[in-house]
Amino acid sequence: MPRWSSGRVALVGDAAHAPSFLSGQGSSLALVGAYVLAGELAAHADPVDAVASYERIARPFMEAKQALASKKGGSLLMPRTQEELDARNSTLAAMQQSGETSRGDHAGQVHNSLTLPDYTRWLRA
Ligand SMILES: Cc1cc2nc3c(=O)[nH]c(=O)nc-3n(C[C@H](O)[C@H](O)[C@H](O)COP(=O)(O)OP(=O)(O)OC[C@H]3O[C@@H](n4cnc5c(N)ncnc54)[C@H](O)[C@@H]3O)c2cc1C
Incomplete structure (x- = not known):
């Protein structure tokens, strides 16, 4: 909005x-x-x-x-060609082997881009 x-x-x-x-x-x-x-x-x-x-x-x-x-997440989630399907499968297999659960570097940075404010002092007041 x-x-x-x-x-x-x-x-x-x-x-x-x-x-x-x-x-x-x-x-x-x-x-x-x-x-x-x-x-x-x-x-x-x-x-x-x-x-x-x-x-x-x-x-x-x-x-x-x-x-x-x-x-690029679109081709990961909804591959449209055999190449994208193969790339998706390799990426997921590699993530599974490495234990990684998030997408590439940029997505990881975005996921961690907000440090939540600490409001505990207002809760105690
Ligand atoms: C198919 C699908 C899969 C998803 N998968 C994931 C996932 O894996 N992980 C994830 O994090 N998110 C997922 N999401 C997104 C997630 O469901 C929403 O982002 C989240 O529910 C938003 O929460 P909300 O409280 O803002 O809205 P909602 O959960 O939509 O809650 C709004 C509530 O308001 C009620 N309401 C509407 N109008 C009125 C009214 N006039 N009066 C009273 N009540 C009303 C509705 O009935 C509803 O209960 C998915 C969404 C969809 C559709």
């Missing part, structure tokens, strides 16, 4: 930033967004400031994850 809030009303999860099938992890993203929104609501006296801060923190991460759909 072009914006995630209006006044005191904010969107979370798929309603705000649904990923495509090719970028995946919609449930994880929904949890990350909900965590940040809850934390920002605890950290700000004014909910309007809190929802603006929530979007400022979470949007770059969500957009980077969505953008993974335009990378």
